[in-house]
Structures are given as structure tokens and as C-alpha cells.
Amino acid sequence: MTIQEPAVDLSQPRPDEKRRFPVFTKRHTTTATVLALLAWTVAVFDYGLFGTLLPAMQQEFGWSATRRTPSTRGSRSAPLSSASASVPSSTGSAAAKA
Numbered sequence: 557m558t559i560q561e562p563a564v565d566l567s568q569p570r571p572d573e574k575r576r577f578p579v580f581t582k583r584h585t586t587t588a589t590v591l592a593l594l595a596w597t598v599a600v601f602d603y604g605l606f607g608t609l610l611p612a613m614q615q616e617f618g619w620s621a622t623r624r625t626p627s628t629r630g631s632r633s634a635p636l637s638s639a640s641a642s643v644p645s646s647t648g649s650a651a652a653k654a
Contacts, residue, residue, distance in 0.1 A: 569575055
């Protein structure tokens with residue numbers, strides 16, 4: 557498939573002017589359909605495994621929450637789970653003593 561003009565003309569066509577859309581062959585349509593089906597299949601598998609099955613396995617086997625280490629993707633952040641950060645400290649806080 558080739559493009560005749562580098563830019564798309566969005567102006568109103570003249571009464572005697574006929575514009576043509578690009579021609580899509582059966583091969584182009586089949587290729588796009590197969591790629592879309594493959595992408596959909598991968599997305600459904602990904603959701604089924606990591607969206608529902610993995611958390612259920614984590615609970616069943618008693619696995620701890622995932623932690624991001626400094627070597628993971630160059631990140632230097634703390635653990636993804638903020639459970640330890642939400643626990644109030646029993647020392648030092650005036651509000652905790654009151």
C-alpha cells in the first residue's frame with residue numbers, strides 16, 4: 557500500500573473532484589484480523605493469570621506481598637505494600653499519648 561500524497565487533504569472537494577481511499581487488500585484485512593485476535597487472546601490470558609489467579613494463589617499458599625528491590629527496573633523505592641507504613645508508632649507521638 558502506498559500513499560500518493562504526504563499529507564491528508566481535509567478541504568471540501570470540488571464538485572468535479574473524486575477522492576479515493578487507500579485500497580486494503582484481503583491480505584491486509586486478514587493480517588489485521590489475526591493480529592487483533594492474537595492481542596485479544598494474550599490480554600485475556602494476562603488478565604486471567606495475573607488479575608485473578610495469581611492473587612488467589614498468593615492467598616492459598618500464604619505468599620507475602622511483592623517487594624520492589626533496588627535492582628528491579630532501577631527503582632530505589634520501598635516495598636509496594638504500605639501496610640508497615642500505616643501502622644501507628646507507639647512511641648514519640650503526642651497524639652498517640654492523648
